[in-house]
Amino acid sequence: MKTTHFHTCNLCEAMCGIEIEHRGDEIIAIRGDKDDPFSRGHICPKAVALQDLHQDPDRLRHPVKRTIDGWVPISWDEALDETARRLHEVQQRHGRNSVATYFGNPTAHNHGALFTLLQFQQALHTRQRYSATSADQLPHQLAAWQLFGNQLMFPIPDIDHTDYFLVIGGNPLASNGSIMTVPDVKNRFKDLKKRGGKLVVIDPRLTETAAVASEHHFIRPGTDVYLLLSIIQVLFKELLVAPGKLDKLLDGKSDLQKLTENWTPEKVTEAVGISPEAIRKLARDIAAAPRAAIYGRVGLTTSPHSTLSAWLVYVLNIITGNLDREGGVMFSKPAFDIVALGALGGEAGSFDRYRSRVHGYPEFSGEFPVTTLADEMLTPGQGQVKAFVTHAGNPVLSCPDGGKLDTALEGLEFMVSIDLYINETSRHANIILPPTGQLEHGQFDPIFQAVAVRNVVKYTPPAFDKPEGALHDWEILNGLATRLKRLKAQTRRERLQIAASDRFMRRIKDTGIIDLGLRLGPYGTGGKVMAALKKDGLHTLPQQAWKLLRGKQKGLTLQTLKDNPHGVDLGPLQPALPERLFTRDQRINLVPALYFRALQGLPVPKTPKPDEMLIIGRRHIRSNNSWMHNSQRLVKGKGRCNVLIHSQDAERLGVVEGDDLVLSSDAGSITLPVWVADDIMPGVISVPHGWGHDRQGVQLDVARRTGGASINDVLTSKRVESVTAMAQLNGVPVKVEAAAKPKPKPRSKPKKAVADA
Template structure:
């Protein structure tokens, strides 16, 4: 007998609702949920591939330990006990910072893992923490922290009501939005055009989104900062600065005007690759549109000056009166408010509070950039990383100089991975702890609901009960946290405190934490409880939580949310300032000191060198970084691993369509076939990210059968972003020649 189950696809940020036709563990079909008020029946090919991931024979379903004779299964108690004891022993012998933690992109898609991260990192008490943040959105988070007082307080494009939408270095038709959760984005963009609005894309490649746009402008990779400075200069020079109702909240307008005055369109046009008059027209169009939203993503943030660029994008929205207004960029008011919840503990963000041991790179949010990770493992001395924990990540493929990281991981004293694959990274682990799969646990998206283009909320229960003998991510992390706390406790008082915290979390479970968050949120009835927590501190959370959860509630609860299996639309984004600001004076300083300093040292842009190409990445709708390649449904069809370059460059370099080319950078070389296209800017080569599954020991049968090499085997760790030292992945000079 078949049943219909309504779920949320968690393979990208779009949160598309799906309808699963199944008989127990046997999935017959996966379709878009037409009753989902947010995704409206839309899905992309990734959602259908959930079936492949669920049934993948390469997926681990019990803990394994690496031995001289290969991987052997072990019990959960043995795996967790040995892991905690090894980590504890290494920290006692070499110091707390000898243990490091890396969090991959899928961590953000798993609410249970997110809920347990804080207790787990407290138990580890190490500064050697890393994540995919520093290969992705770190400059955005730094800008929101500096401007608005909280590293997760993102202004989101009001795409459904805007009149003018500019996208710089983003491709939402493929990403389905990113720091802009927006399912069915193609139809939303067509609706923008149908109501007379304009879509403008600025990108070195004529992307899938650019092909839909009213205007597309090629921009030379890595020069976004100069384009943005020129746009701001025009706004001031032509008296187009008009912040609107938030003008009284702004400081630093005059300082900014002086800083940008030298950066005229004429000064940057040649380096940027856009004529000066076109730059002026773009600035005027943004300023004169009834409403406008300027949005940037990884093409901007992973370049040499990503921090300045991300800040300037927000500044343009502010100066043109498009911050916190309908049709501009607005703040969400999510049901589970991760911003206000983290704000309770004062954890709104940090930058440069301390620096990495080897390279002196600044921390952000308690993490060092991944560009420091391999060196911290390879360089001897106090604080050298001796043990490594990875959660849902594959940094050997996703971080610069994967070969160097390979060497570093192979020399560790101990490594544990929370992952259900033996991939390029986890093959180095001593123990692998596999969690339940995407359809075996409930799905709730506190991160992506907080960056959605509408206020929405949804919880979906698991499709099938948790298989016997398996643990959820949060249970694995809690098991390690509890053991580490017991090993580290030096007094009876501490042991009792840790035990009480453990009981509190186990009793609540992930569902109880969701329920508590909803009750404390803006649509719940826990206003008094929230005020009490703000006044008395987070240490009162257990008492407040039990009182709130046991009481009758007239607001939103998990029970009420479960009664709406398609999700609840809570309405469009609404103005939230100044109340939403986390700055000490609830004002916005347009020129924080670190950006002022960075501008002082910004070099005058140079024209590109004739003997090099600038390399950029490329994403495909059927892929997401390195973690979708073991699904036959997703990798079948025409090969997509190729080097895309302009015919002019191909003729100059003697490259033929389909012929292999050798691309060389500071870390090494890779070989791949060439594709010639007018859709790429001359002087640029585009290579997809996340491929290359041919390393020894990888147990991904389908992925290993694919072609391709890792773009990160070309990129060195020495090229870092100017302010944060995060990974520079776009605009990298490389040489290209026939193989």
């Protein structure tokens, strides 16, 4: 019998509602959910790939252990017991910081993993913590913490009401938004234009978003900071700074003016690649727009000066009066308030409390940048990383110097991966712990609901029953955390507390935490409990939880969401300041000391050397993460892992469409076919990330047959961002040359016939 199930696609940030038609475990069709109030029936090609991922024969369905005879299945108890024991033994021998952890992008899409991540980290008690954050959005989090007092206080473009939308280094039509959850963005752009608004894109490439923009400017990769400084200089020079109602909350405006007064359009034009007239027009258009929103993303936040660039994007919104106003950038009011709960748990943000062992890189929010991970494994001495834990991550393909990290993983004493696949990273693991698949657990998005362009909330139960003997991510992490704590416990009281914590988590489950968070949120009725938590700390939550969950179901609860399978629209973003500020004085300091110091040392921009080409990444709507390449629906058609190059550069290098180019740097070299088009700035090349699945031992059949190479094999970990030392992935100079073409074999002369004797 056919059954229809309403779910949420969890393959990118858009949270598109989907309708899954299935017969038992067989998926018949996946369509957009027209009754979802947020996505409005929209889906992109990734959603239909959920069928491939659910039925993938390469997907692991039970724990496996690597032996000299290959991978062998083991029981969950054996897998969890041995993992905890081996990690504990490494820490006993080499110290607590000898174990490192890495959490990948999909962790943020899994509420169960998010809810148990902290207790697992606390059980390990290591400073060697890493994640995809430092190869992606760290500068946004740092700026949010410095300006607004909380690393998750992201100002979100009110795209549905703005009159002028400026996008720098982002491509929402390919990404469906990023730190701006915005499904059906194509139609939202159309609505923007219909009401007389403008979409302006600044990018080294004519992206899918730039192609539909009202205006597009090429910019030399890595120079966003100089453009932003120049725009702000023009605003001050021409008396266009007008914070409006925010003025009474601001400090540091005069400091900002002094710091930017010398960054004139004429000073930066050669390096940036945009004329002084165009820079001035950008500044004037922003100031003149009734409602404007400035948005910067990955191209900007993985550049040489991304810390300053992300901060200046927020500052530009503030000084033009576009923060906390309709049609500008605003703060969400999420039903599950991870911002407030994070602050209660001491997770509001931190920077440079301590530094990494090898390079002395600063921590951010308890994590080191991935640029030092391989060297922490390879460099001998006290504190050397000897064991490694990954969750939903493939840093060999997603972090710079992938080849070096590949080598480093081979020398570890122990490694465990919580992952669905044997990929380029997990192939080095001693044990792999596969959780349930995307459609076998419920879906709730506390992070992406908090960065959505409308206030929305939705929970969807599993589309399929959890397979017998399988474990969810939260059960795996809770199981490991409990075992590690038991091994470290020294008193009976500690053991009793560990047992009580384990019972609490097993009893409340992931759904209980969702329900609890909703009741504690702004649409629930847990105000008194929230006040008590603010007073006594988040550690008192278990004592408060049962009382709240057993109370009458008033306000928003999990049951409300179960009764509304398409989701609940809580309305447009609303002004929230100063009440929503987490700064101590509920004011905004425009120029925190961190940025003041960084600006003092900012060098005068230089144009690239004649023999250099700057490499940038490239997003495609069918490709978000490396593990999606094992879906035939997503990789079919013309190959997409190639080098996009301008026709002028192709002619100079003597290559034509389809020829091979060799890209090389201190990190290594890769060879890829050429794609010639004038959709990119001369002197710049573009290569997508996440490809290159031909390493020995990878068990991803479809992905291995797609070809390609990893861009991170030529991006060196030595080239880091100037303040945080995070990964620099865009605007990196590389050597580019035509691959040697094989010489044609000489045609052999026909042999003369030999006469019979």
